[in-house]
Amino acid sequence: MAPLAHTLALLAMTLATVAIDEKQMDMAPNSFDDQYRGCGPDMTTVLPALNHSEFQKNPVFAEAWLKAVAEWQRNGSPVSPLSSSAQAIAVMAYSMKYVYRPFNDAVREAGSSPEEYRDNFHFKTLHFLLTQALVKLREDQNAQCRNVTRGVRDICFMAHHGQRVRFGHFTSTSLSKDVAKRYGTDTVFQVYTCHGVDIQAFSYDRRNREVLIPPYETFEVTKVTRKGTRQRSSSAPQGTTANTTVSGCEVTPQGTAWGMRTPAVAMGPLMAVLRGQALCTGRGWERPLGPLPPCRPRPGHHSPGSGHRDPLSHEATNVTAVTVATVANIITKTP
Template identity: 30%
Template sequence: LNAILSYIQAFLYFTQLKVTAETREELDIAPDAVDDLYDGCNKEALDTFIHSGVLKAELNSSDGFQKVWNPSECSKVIPGGLKEHTAALRAYANEDYNFIKTFDDAVQTKGTNVSTYQDEFHFKSLHFLLMDSMRLLSQKTCKTVYDFAGNIKTAQKGSTVRFGRFNSVHSSFQSLTDEADIDGDEAILNITSCFFVELGENICSTVEMALLSPVEEFTVEDVKQQTKDDTTFTMIVLKHFRVHNMSQPKQQTKSLLQSQTKFLTQK
């Protein structure tokens, strides 16, 4: 029964064709994304966002976040992680459309500067748990995955791009086309990622999906027309370039974490 419910949840989400935060028609570098890797300060971030009350406060302030957050649904704990890591992965992968759109919007637009992140980004705990899960589950291989491009229609061949948000993707082209019919007006992304998380067993699910991050950059290798079942569509081919390391230095990130903790203790 759980397997059937998981499949239905994924089907209902993907039939909405992943219309998320993107209003742009051309894939770009997503310059305003929240793109912290928490490199060198994972422990401080864990203490701040999970053990010092940020997660609880953000759950209390968001009905949508509360709706998707259920640590008791899956008892599996990822290697080196906490039950909160699994809950975060499930919260994103089980995909309540309205909440995920809100979260994706915030991740893609609230990293303009430190003050914007501090004052306007209200999902710091979820962002950290997802990024930390990707660190803990990172693999030494690359994988080609597929996704509908939503509002994105094209990209400049040879350019460097990134999504600037998290992204649930299909493990095969067949899986993608099984979920929804191809619309000739919508592009399809062929993505070779080297920074991803396999969901499935890690979240007590049988659905074959992977999670991509806001920080991975890709080279646009090709933009071409393809035909399937008499439908012609645009295929945007992306190849892994690098994992973007945010511009602000580690010390600034640590200072931000310290100020966040001080702010919470004063409330």
């Protein structure tokens, strides 16, 4: 099996004539990054009731969904290779301009606590459908890795070599550098992603050549360059990690309840990859909310992001680089 590597390159260009916010990149510890392994069928069962509830609580989502349905139908109502029309509409909704920003803002914080997810995260339906759609598309695309670009306006992202980072939300990128830079050049990410998938067939504007990266993919910065000082550096190999092990979850019309999380021994990312185990390096909550019926991954079936409602929950898998170093470049330009 060919080893896969994750690479990230960042170009931040600060313009003296524009007020640029500076943001430090990190592992997005509050991100809600579940992949619903072991809970997918149960979540699908309660989806109609959950969707109805969220339409009432979240008019932004409701309006965006209706517009996505209309656009999806106008494009011929494609479904294959996705599992349902709902998954296709979810991808369409995300690719339109109406909902992705509030959705991603919520995703970045919904993993901060069980209460935050349960009471304040009213995008449970969209998160579930979009996550399932990306997993299905990745399988159909043979888990292909891609070089993509993301342009950002008015934000200068800061990072240092050797740092592990995540976007922590669903992240739109493009196979075309020119297209990406139309969305901004204050920060330009050049990314080699192995979990991002091509969503062009279901996207609102196929000219964007969009590749969507899920919240759980981890990157390592290996090179830093600043204009003027021309600082450059490189980094060591890095795999993917997870910070909790989930023992169970309960699916209800309100979404998925939080299972007990037991920190595991931090063994190092490469060992975790080789052994097909989750690497747990963070904290977990000490009590479950409600009963915990069986809802676990099948034995030997590890997903690359299946920690239920816990920050940094993305299990190491046998498709992650083991002997090949993660290669990442960050280029920061300042006046």
